[in-house]
Amino acid sequence: MKILKWLLLVLGAIVIGLGVLGGVGYWYWQDNTRAVCDKTNMSGCAPREIAFVVKNGEGIASVAKRLVEEGMIKNEPVFRLIYKFYPSQAQLYEGVFQVMNTMTPREIVEVLTSPPQQTTVTFLPGWRREEFAEYLDDLSLANFDKAEFLAETAGLEGQLWADTYYIFKTATAEDIVEMLTRTFEERTADLQEEARGGSRTWKEVLTIASILQRESKKGEEMKVIAGIIENRLEVGMRLQFCATAQYASGYDAKSRSWWLEPTLLDLEVASPYNTYVSAGLPPAPIAAAGRAAMEAALRPEETEYFFYLHDGEGQIHYGRNAQEHNQNKARWL
Numbered sequence: 001m002k003i004l005k006w007l008l009l010v011l012g013a014i015v016i017g018l019g020v021l022g023g024v025g026y027w028y029w030q031d032n033t034r035a036v037c038d039k040t041n042m043s044g045c046a047p048r049e050i051a052f053v054v055k056n057g058e059g060i061a062s063v064a065k066r067l068v069e070e071g072m073i074k075n076e077p078v079f080r081l082i083y084k085f086y087p088s089q090a091q092l093y094e095g096v097f098q099v100m101n102t103m104t105p106r107e108i109v110e111v112l113t114s115p116p117q118q119t120t121v122t123f124l125p126g127w128r129r130e131e132f133a134e135y136l137d138d139l140s141l142a143n144f145d146k147a148e149f150l151a152e153t154a155g156l157e158g159q160l161w162a163d164t165y166y167i168f169k170t171a172t173a174e175d176i177v178e179m180l181t182r183t184f185e186e187r188t189a190d191l192q193e194e195a196r197g198g199s200r201t202w203k204e205v206l207t208i209a210s211i212l213q214r215e216s217k218k219g220e221e222m223k224v225i226a227g228i229i230e231n232r233l234e235v236g237m238r239l240q241f242c243a244t245a246q247y248a249s250g251y252d253a254k255s256r257s258w259w260l261e262p263t264l265l266d267l268e269v270a271s272p273y274n275t276y277v278s279a280g281l282p283p284a285p286i287a288a289a290g291r292a293a294m295e296a297a298l299r300p301e302e303t304e305y306f307f308y309l310h311d312g313e314g315q316i317h318y319g320r321n322a323q324e325h326n327q328n329k330a331r332w333l
Helices: 002-032 060-069 076-084 105-112 129-138 146-152 173-196 202-215 219-235 242-249 291-298 322-332
Strands: 049-054 095-100 118-122 164-168 307-310 316-319
Touching: 049 060, 060 076, 076 105, 095 105, 129 146, 129 173, 146 173, 164 173, 173 202, 173 291, 202 219, 202 242, 202 291, 219 291, 219 307, 219 316, 307 322, 316 322
Parallel strands: none
Antiparallel strands: 049 095, 095 118, 118 164, 307 316
16 A cells, blocks of 8 residues: 555656646747747847858758847757657758848748748959959849949949849949949048048049059059059159050950950050050059958058069069060069
8 A cells, every 4th residue: 555655756856847847848849939039029139130041051050040140049959859849841940041030930931941032142342344244144133234333333443342132133333333332432441531631533443453453463562563653653664564454455355355465466556545655644443342352452551563464373462664574474484
């Protein structure tokens, strides 16, 4: 009899324990499957939306971890379980997704396993506006028109900010130009202010910066080359930059390039942009410059050099006069 009572007590304790565990588990699951900012109880919670990027080849564990860090979900394991038991054919898509902290984990899984409405685009410093247009045209965006983009950017060479952006697949040429020019103004506001107190106009600064961007990829080199530009302009020497001859020559259909190594004939192209035949600076920028190039154009390094060249390894060699430059050509080219 005592044994029976003892067994009943143990069994009762087990039932109660299981009940408690079940209740705790139910509460845990319910709590962690709600939105961080639950629509049924918004007190003390501010709705927030982010552009969430799923990278190429990224797994669910990494995605869950970043969603917790961004404050979009509460619990990584619960999110992974929801994804695991989502329809078996569901897969994470690479791309950019609009995610809100008012969405439940299941709703976020649904978003991330559906084709994204945005895509990532990357424009490179040193591109001319035609290269922006060609790149966008190759993406087959539903509402993008290359001719419209070129018309919208006429006179804006050098004022399209090269960077990585997230854009809607339905973006028009007008939408993208507005984004590029707005970002340019935001990122260069301090530099434009600095230029107001300098000896060169902002347009001249951008023109020099665009040349520097095409002629070098190293910030320290850019500063010295900017000094060489100032030296040449001061004494009335032609600048004679290959990048300006390339810009004046335009597109080479055979090589499918806007920046083919110039031939002797290219160096003789009659154009105000070709600094082999025209004195002074080109009338406008020749490409999109990065910030380092703009800073170098604003703050050229004082130097005794008037010449420079890059050898086959990309190393730069300076010359104070034509004789030193010719010696460098004989030695390094």
